[in-house]
Amino acid sequence: MPAMTQREKAQVLDEPGIDRALTRIAHEIVERAGGTDGLALVGIRTRGVSLARRIAVRLQAIGGHPVPVGALDITLYRDDLSLKGEAPVLRGTDIPFPVSDKTIVLVDDVLYTGRTIRAALDAIIDLGRPRMIQLAVLVDRGHRELPIRADYVGKNLPTARREAVQVLLHEHDGQDRVVIQEPDA
Amino acid sequence: MGLTRKDLLEIRSLEPGEIQTILDTAVSMKEIASREIKKVPALRGKTVVNLFLEPSTRTRTSFEIAGKWLSADVVNVSGSSSSVVKGETLIDTARNIEAMSPDCVVIRHAASGAAHMLARVLRCSVVNAGDGMHEHPTQALLDLLTIREKRGHLDGLSVAIVGDIAHSRVARSNIAGMRKMGMSVTVAGPPTLIPPGVEELGVKVARRLEDALRDVDVIMMLRLQQERMTANYIPSLREYSRLYGLSLEKLRGARDDVLIMHPGPVNRGIEMAPEVADGPYSVILEQVANGVAVRMAILYLLIGAKGTEA
Numbered sequence: 001m002p003a004m005t006q007r008e009k010a011q012v013l014d015e016p017g018i019d020r021a022l023t024r025i026a027h028e029i030v031e032r033a034g035g036t037d038g039l040a041l042v043g044i045r046t047r048g049v050s051l052a053r054r055i056a057v058r059l060q061a062i063g064g065h066p067v068p069v070g071a072l073d074i075t076l077y078r079d080d081l082s083l084k085g086e087a088p089v090l091r092g093t094d095i096p097f098p099v100s101d102k103t104i105v106l107v108d109d110v111l112y113t114g115r116t117i118r119a120a121l122d123a124i125i126d127l128g129r130p131r132m133i134q135l136a137v138l139v140d141r142g143h144r145e146l147p148i149r150a151d152y153v154g155k156n157l158p159t160a161r162r163e164a165v166q167v168l169l170h171e172h173d174g175q176d177r178v179v180i181q182e183p184d185a
Numbered sequence: 186m187g188l189t190r191k192d193l194l195e196i197r198s199l200e201p202g203e204i205q206t207i208l209d210t211a212v213s214m215k216e217i218a219s220r221e222i223k224k225v226p227a228l229r230g231k232t233v234v235n236l237f238l239e240p241s242t243r244t245r246t247s248f249e250i251a252g253k254w255l256s257a258d259v260v261n262v263s264g265s266s267s268s269v270v271k272g273e274t275l276i277d278t279a280r281n282i283e284a285m286s287p288d289c290v291v292i293r294h295a296a297s298g299a300a301h302m303l304a305r306v307l308r309c310s311v312v313n314a315g316d317g318m319h320e321h322p323t324q325a326l327l328d329l330l331t332i333r334e335k336r337g338h339l340d341g342l343s344v345a346i347v348g349d350i351a352h353s354r355v356a357r358s359n360i361a362g363m364r365k366m367g368m369s370v371t372v373a374g375p376p377t378l379i380p381p382g383v384e385e386l387g388v389k390v391a392r393r394l395e396d397a398l399r400d401v402d403v404i405m406m407l408r409l410q411q412e413r414m415t416a417n418y419i420p421s422l423r424e425y426s427r428l429y430g431l432s433l434e435k436l437r438g439a440r441d442d443v444l445i446m447h448p449g450p451v452n453r454g455i456e457m458a459p460e461v462a463d464g465p466y467s468v469i470l471e472q473v474a475n476g477v478a479v480r481m482a483i484l485y486l487l488i489g490a491k492g493t494e495a
Contacts, residue, residue, distance in 0.1 A: 075227075076255070077225065077227075081490060082230075082231075082490065082491055083491060084490040085491060086188075086189060087188065087485055087486045087487075087489040087490040088490070089206070089209075089210075090209070090485075092212060092216055093213075093216050094216070123225075126224070126225070127222075
């Protein structure tokens with residue numbers, strides 16, 4: 001792949017902005033579910049897991065009980081696996097609770113084509129039969145290629161396909177912010 | 186880092202980083218074994234041919250399960266049911282299999298170098314599941330995974346490999362892998378079954394079993410391969426067992442937390458007393474379970490993606 005340099009076009013969320021978005025999502029989850037009973041969060045590796053953990057802290061503050069968090073690696077379910085040059089690194093699925101009969105909230109950083117979520121739905125259903133699966137994302141950047149939508153969105157962000165949305169989180173990047181990048185002309 | 190090679194033929198030519206990648210991938214694969222529905226779609230539409238021209242239960246079953254859990258179609262060809270008995274050469278057999286467009290051929294053969302030869306003539310991936318007295322790379326990888334799981338790391342650990350070193354492809358692959366991962370290896374066995382010049386592989390040689398067992402982290406007992414014993418290497422099975430068999434008494438000189446491994450099948454009462462094989466230090470069945478995970482990792486890394494040369 002030719003190395004394409006990316007240039008930062010705009011910052012769309014700062015640290016307080018991410019905080020507020022996650023707090024609002026947590027409240028919406030509780031409101032829709034009528035509490036936190038039977039609720040479980042599953043983050044999609046890598047940044048979805050960190051976001052799921054942050055939402056879980058807020059859910060516990062609201063509901064008073066810990067909400068289980070799992071991590072999902074969707075690599076083995078990707079529809080483009082056989083198109084890749086090299087087998088992508090596996091980080092492993094770690095869901096330490098039964099998913100059957102739970103309301104599962106899938107958490108990811110950016111919703112784009114919807115193909116990752118399609119793979120995640122297959123992966124979760126292979127583990128059991130949840131009562132319901134919902135989707136929470138920090139950023140919805142549009143350009144869906146599948147009939148998939150998010151239940152909870154931190155920020156709707158109209159983008160061009162040539163642009164890239166990058167979510168930076170303290171756990172991985174040492175800072176909290178969301179930026180749009182565009183190819184260097 | 187992935188694996189960019191077409192074939193897995195031997196440990197000798199693997200980089201330590203590649204071994205690390207295979208072991209890390211295998212850890213992720215183990216989670217699938219714990220599921221109620223043990224199947225992921227990663228290798229859907231891929232075909233794996235198990236070409237086993239030498240008897241095997243564990244390795245063939247292990248590759249078959251590994252392929253099936255990843256949704257590959259797995260076809261088994263064994264020696265007695267193949268056209269090899271009608272006099273077809275290995276290369277002809279392989280070319281005919283290739284005409285059916287498999288993505289990977291897993292080969293077990295009594296001739297050293299058989300897997301390398303196939304890899305040269307076939308466009309698809311080739312995995313060596315044991316070639317004569319040369320190598321058995323997936324066995325060494327599952328052994329490394331088992332040790333790493335139990336000890337948390339490999340670097341700095343010490344191992345005694347005991348028995349018929351001369352005829353053992355398991356020993357050869359393990360010595361190569363363990364040395365690459367920073368482990369120290371001592372071999373022990375009857376002088377007739379220690380190959381001359383084995384020190385060049387970076388191992389120490391102990392003449393007495395008791396000397397080899399003292400202070401090591403891992404004891405790996407090898408099977409006495411009576412099918413490869415074409416000459417009188419040992420005076421009698423009884424004497425072999427008395428000097429080099431792992432009994433509870435000999436184990437007293439070893440560390441309290443030593444791991445005991447065996448690649449199987451165990452000749453109970455010859456290289457290992459039944460109380461030892463079934464005892465608390467034995468990780469023999471964990472080795473078998475890890476075998477499936479390691480083979481899933483290898484199939485995924487070799488044929489999961491398109492490959493770099495397509």
